[in-house]
Amino acid sequence: MPRPRTHDQALRLRLLDEGGRLLAAEGPAALTTRRLAERAGTSSSAVYSLFGDKAGLLRAMFAEGFHRLARRFAELPRSDDPASDLMALGYAFRAHALANPHLYDLMFRSPFPGLDLPVEDCEDALATFQVLVSAVRRCLEAGAIAPADPEEVAKVLFGLVDGLAGLELRGWLGEPEVAGKCWELALGVALRGLQRPEEEPSLSWRPPSYRSGEGRGGGREPGPVAGSQGRAVPARRATSRR
Amino acid sequence: MPRPRTHDQALRLRLLDEGGRLLAAEGPAALTTRRLAERAGTSSSAVYSLFGDKAGLLRAMFAEGFHRLARRFAELPRSDDPASDLMALGYAFRAHALANPHLYDLMFRSPFPGLDLPVEDCEDALATFQVLVSAVRRCLEAGAIAPADPEEVAKVLFGLVDGLAGLELRGWLGEPEVAGKCWELALGVALRGLQRPEEEPSLSWRPPSYRSGEGRGGGREPGPVAGSQGRAVPARRATSRR
DNA sequence: TCTCCTTTCGAATCATCGTTATGAAACATC
DNA sequence: GATGTTTCATAACGATGATTCGAAAGGAGA
Numbered sequence: 200m201p202r203p204r205t206h207d208q209a210l211r212l213r214l215l216d217e218g219g220r221l222l223a224a225e226g227p228a229a230l231t232t233r234r235l236a237e238r239a240g241t242s243s244s245a246v247y248s249l250f251g252d253k254a255g256l257l258r259a260m261f262a263e264g265f266h267r268l269a270r271r272f273a274e275l276p277r278s279d280d281p282a283s284d285l286m287a288l289g290y291a292f293r294a295h296a297l298a299n300p301h302l303y304d305l306m307f308r309s310p311f312p313g314l315d316l317p318v319e320d321c322e323d324a325l326a327t328f329q330v331l332v333s334a335v336r337r338c339l340e341a342g343a344i345a346p347a348d349p350e351e352v353a354k355v356l357f358g359l360v361d362g363l364a365g366l367e368l369r370g371w372l373g374e375p376e377v378a379g380k381c382w383e384l385a386l387g388v389a390l391r392g393l394q395r396p397e398e399e400p401s402l403s404w405r406p407p408s409y410r411s412g413e414g415r416g417g418g419r420e421p422g423p424v425a426g427s428q429g430r431a432v433p434a435r436r437a438t439s440r441r
Numbered sequence: 442m443p444r445p446r447t448h449d450q451a452l453r454l455r456l457l458d459e460g461g462r463l464l465a466a467e468g469p470a471a472l473t474t475r476r477l478a479e480r481a482g483t484s485s486s487a488v489y490s491l492f493g494d495k496a497g498l499l500r501a502m503f504a505e506g507f508h509r510l511a512r513r514f515a516e517l518p519r520s521d522d523p524a525s526d527l528m529a530l531g532y533a534f535r536a537h538a539l540a541n542p543h544l545y546d547l548m549f550r551s552p553f554p555g556l557d558l559p560v561e562d563c564e565d566a567l568a569t570f571q572v573l574v575s576a577v578r579r580c581l582e583a584g585a586i587a588p589a590d591p592e593e594v595a596k597v598l599f600g601l602v603d604g605l606a607g608l609e610l611r612g613w614l615g616e617p618e619v620a621g622k623c624w625e626l627a628l629g630v631a632l633r634g635l636q637r638p639e640e641e642p643s644l645s646w647r648p649p650s651y652r653s654g655e656g657r658g659g660g661r662e663p664g665p666v667a668g669s670q671g672r673a674v675p676a677r678r679a680t681s682r683r
Numbered sequence: 684t685c686t687c688c689t690t691t692c693g694a695a696t697c698a699t700c701g702t703t704a705t706g707a708a709a710c711a712t713c
Numbered sequence: 714g715a716t717g718t719t720t721c722a723t724a725a726c727g728a729t730g731a732t733t734c735g736a737a738a739g740g741a742g743a
Contacts, residue, residue, distance in 0.1 A: 366599070
């Protein structure tokens with residue numbers, strides 16, 4: 200007897216993707232409930248009936264992005280060559296970024312620091328990182344890469360692919376073919392660099408040690424470094440002081 | 442004869458840094474002229490007398506960030522070991538990020554896509570990248586790394602350090618000492634990987650080729666995948682800040 | 684002390700935000 | 714077709730945004 204509902208799962212997904220596109224195209228300030236509703240061909244109240252409020256929309260976008268990434272990772276076959284599997288993970292990450300450029304910033308750049316994500320929204324996110332750690336660990340066990348701390352290796356590899364994906368999505372890697380060559384170069388370099396043992400001296404030079412307040416003044420205080428004291432896990436953002 | 446001016450260079454710099462801190466702490470939406478003025482101990486019209494409008498402030502923040510980075514690069518000594526110089530560039534990038542965490546997003550994450558930057562504001566930015574390319578080129582000429590396209594190598598290295606810096610500033614690399622080990626690992630791996638020639642087969646496996654249609658579309662059609670979770674109503678009500 | 688000129692502050696303006704209350708719209712049933 | 718029930722779009726509300734503009738503030742010369 201009721202009116203047929205249009206605020207359904209299809210609209211929900213449309214809002215998530217369209218919201219991402221708005222975010223990617225015009226930045227966080229442009230992602231308003233009104234503009235989103237207009238783009239999705241509905242009214243702004245759809246956001247409230249489907250997500251509760253705007254923060255709920257953002258949380259859902261975040262969760263959706265990591266859900267897609269987790270699924271992509273889960274679909275990768277596991278071969279008996281752990282190094283190949285590790286590389287495949289890198290290319291899968293790239294494929295995810297290219298397929299979901301509109302969700303990338305929300306997933307990895309926290310454009311809304313005030314947003315705090317409940318643990319259940321972070322599960323997929325943490326799981327994807329653990330997939331990487333596991334792949335590294337298998338490489339270590341198989342002797343495919345030189346001994347090292349798997350967590351650290353995973354962080355470095357994630358830094359690499361995150362950096363590359365960010366560059367590619369901003370168009371800084373050039374045409375797709377050039378970008379593809381960069382990815383091959385990057386992942387090849389990483390793997391070769393990990394294979395060769397670290398002891399082998401490639402350099403006479405030693406890196407500097409960073410005492411915590413080093414740099415030249417970014418202002419009065421030597422090292423604001425607000426974000427660098429955080430925990431090891433990308434949990435939620437602490438709400439700012441104020 | 443006039444009233445003594447307080448909208449001077451000192452206030453200008455204070456606004457740039459304080460604006461960066463606001464941006465880093467609470468995101469683009471929190472960077473308003475009112476809040477910035479309050480933090481800097483002035484009135485919002487200071488922004489207009491010093492920068493013309495809010496976009497001018499953002500442009501100045503961007504330019505200031507790259508000016509500092511360019512200066513830091515320019516101050517690096519050039520040794521006769523190009524590989525060491527290349528590594529030093531990486532650590533200098535890290536030092537810049539740690540000393541200016543509040544400007545990092547604005548420099549490398551474009552949180553205001555609508556902002557268009559005139560060429561003169563981008564000169565330092567382009568120059569810093571060319572410093573990297575030159576350092577790579579010197580390594581190639583000296584045979585310190587295996588033959589490769591210097592632009593591509595520079596892009597990959599920039600991707601690596603950008604990714605790492607982003608992770609560190611968000612606290613995802615852990616405590617500073619752990620983060621430092623990640624940087625050493627990363628740059629060491631990169632250099633070793635670049636030294637070993639690419640032909641040396643390290644892998645039986647070939648990367649996938651990305652047909653250009655694959656992702657670019659923005660995930661409009663590919664597997665939504667996620668409606669499966671099914672919950673429609675968010676429940677949590679996290680009011681916005683304040 | 685009183686002008687005059689420059690500079691800054693804060694109130695006012697207009698637009699737009701997130702969010703909500705209200706009434707119209709759309710069907711099933713009678 | 715009338716009725717009842719559920720659902721959605723619209724208009725409104727209060728808050729806050731960027732920006733502007735008149736009035737006040739502060740010294741210099743008289």
